[in-house]
Amino acid sequence: MEKIAVYWGCFTPTKQYALELSTRSVFETLGVQILELRNSACCGYPYRGVKPKLWLYLSARILALAEEQGYKYLLPVCNGCYNSLLKTQHFLKERKDVREEVAKYLAEEGLKYSGRTKVVHFLEYLHDYYGLDKIKEKLYSESRKEIKVAAHYGCDALRPGEIPRFDNPRNPTKFENLIEALGYTAIKDYPRKLDCCGAPLLAVNPELALKVDWLKLVNAASSGANLLVTTCEYCFEMLDTKQESASKVGGKPVSIPVMYFQQLIGLALGLSEKELGLNFNMSPVESILEKLKR
Amino acid sequence: MSRIEEFVGLQDPLVCFQCRRCTSGCPVAFLEKDYRPHRIVAYVIMDRVDQLLENDVVWKCTRCYKCTEYCPQAVAPSDVVMALQKLVSEKKGLPEAYVKMIKTVASTGLSFEEMDIADREFEIHNRESLGLAKLQPPSRIGVISKIVKALGGVE
Numbered sequence: 001m002e003k004i005a006v007y008w009g010c011f012t013p014t015k016q017y018a019l020e021l022s023t024r025s026v027f028e029t030l031g032v033q034i035l036e037l038r039n040s041a042c043c044g045y046p047y048r049g050v051k052p053k054l055w056l057y058l059s060a061r062i063l064a065l066a067e068e069q070g071y072k073y074l075l076p077v078c079n080g081c082y083n084s085l086l087k088t089q090h091f092l093k094e095r096k097d098v099r100e101e102v103a104k105y106l107a108e109e110g111l112k113y114s115g116r117t118k119v120v121h122f123l124e125y126l127h128d129y130y131g132l133d134k135i136k137e138k139l140y141s142e143s144r145k146e147i148k149v150a151a152h153y154g155c156d157a158l159r160p161g162e163i164p165r166f167d168n169p170r171n172p173t174k175f176e177n178l179i180e181a182l183g184y185t186a187i188k189d190y191p192r193k194l195d196c197c198g199a200p201l202l203a204v205n206p207e208l209a210l211k212v213d214w215l216k217l218v219n220a221a222s223s224g225a226n227l228l229v230t231t232c233e234y235c236f237e238m239l240d241t242k243q244e245s246a247s248k249v250g251g252k253p254v255s256i257p258v259m260y261f262q263q264l265i266g267l268a269l270g271l272s273e274k275e276l277g278l279n280f281n282m283s284p285v286e287s288i289l290e291k292l293k294r
Numbered sequence: 295m296s297r298i299e300e301f302v303g304l305q306d307p308l309v310c311f312q313c314r315r316c317t318s319g320c321p322v323a324f325l326e327k328d329y330r331p332h333r334i335v336a337y338v339i340m341d342r343v344d345q346l347l348e349n350d351v352v353w354k355c356t357r358c359y360k361c362t363e364y365c366p367q368a369v370a371p372s373d374v375v376m377a378l379q380k381l382v383s384e385k386k387g388l389p390e391a392y393v394k395m396i397k398t399v400a401s402t403g404l405s406f407e408e409m410d411i412a413d414r415e416f417e418i419h420n421r422e423s424l425g426l427a428k429l430q431p432p433s434r435i436g437v438i439s440k441i442v443k444a445l446g447g448v449e
Binding site for chain 2: 050
């Protein structure tokens with residue numbers, strides 16, 4: 001495959017360091033070269049409702065940077081950025097007037113947007129580009145079978161499905177395939193599997209954000225999963241970092257180990273807790289960590 | 295419909311026939327009695343948007359797009375709510391959290407400043423202590439900043 005650039009977004013490089021650490025060390029160990037999208041900034045996604053033009057400008061700018069730097073493929077680690085870039089491509093294709101306005105702003109930096117960049121999700125990269133079979137060949141271990149792992153895809157990875165996605169938006173399976181490729185038992189379905197973590201509410205309605213978070217966590221825990229995994233740093237912030245706060249707001253305590261999927265693959269690759277930022281997980285991961293190292 | 299000048303999505307709320315599928319799947323509607331996406335769409339169709347803007351109901355959407363995904367009419371209730379958020383921001387001012395974030399984008403390129411965070415042992419870390427590269431604003435931050443301030447409506 002051609003070279004692929006990674007776009008880190010805002011929240012990973014400023015707070016969710018565990019995602020940057022684990023993504024970097026996993027790619028390095030798998031032999032995938034990480035190329036940085038230089039001069040990147042925010043993709044504008046939080047402002048898509050209140051300031052749509054600001055969003056479209058910032059998002060188109062990221063895509064135009066990829067073109068300027070010769071990258072055909074762009075991998076945003078954040079689900080929000082992923083959806084932001086896909087939605088921008090979809091919207092600007094339909095709306096010539098907005099496309100022309102955005103082009104004027106981009107021209108001030110000498111940038112051009114054509115919309116031809118292929119935006120690739122982390123799960124899509126592993127499953128379809130690196131290859132599910134290759135992951136299985138390298139990392140499968142029968143001894144992990146007794147551990148049940150539930151996947152949280154995150155809304156922005158899948159919806160709205162009118163824009164083509166890497167997986168079926170209503171019945172996705174690729175995350176579970178990857179979990180099983182490592183040898184774990186994937187929980188195929190659980191109540192509210194495709195529900196939200198609540199993160200988009202944090203800025204304006206933090207208490208409701210925690211209620212939505214709690215609803216998701218309670219249902220994920222009810223599935224009997226030993227571990228809940230995600231790839232998105234906003235989802236992780238809610239499911240892991242804010243799990244205790246969610247318990248307080250929800251009224252009924254909830255307790256489930258949560259990890260980045262990058263951390264789980266990293267353990268299978270033999271990487272250390274430090275290399276994967278596992279010291280930052282606030283959910284009860286210690287209860288299961290030793291078992292996962294097998 | 296004249297009240298909603300500019301939609302974020304490309305859908306038409308007028309075709310809604312009030313089947314309530316959006317509401318039945320909405321996690322916020324499950325938790326909050328006053329949040330009903332189908333009702334919000336109905337208010338828009340009846341041109342009674344002012345009533346919706348009287349309280350904070352439009353800020354309850356978690357933007358998960360479940361309503362939009364499962365709508366049989368491609369109404370995109372989530373996009374309707376976001377258009378209402380825009381409308382209320384223009385009337386009553388942008389929520390402070392967004393103003394702060396947009397200002398941060400204008401100065402650093404990113405929506406947040408770098409944070410010091412604690413690990414499970416309460417040890418404090420930052421990019422430098424973790425061996426991650428120092429963050430730098432994009433080289434053309436001056437140009438970006440000007441456009442972000444203009445489009446974001448911040449000083």
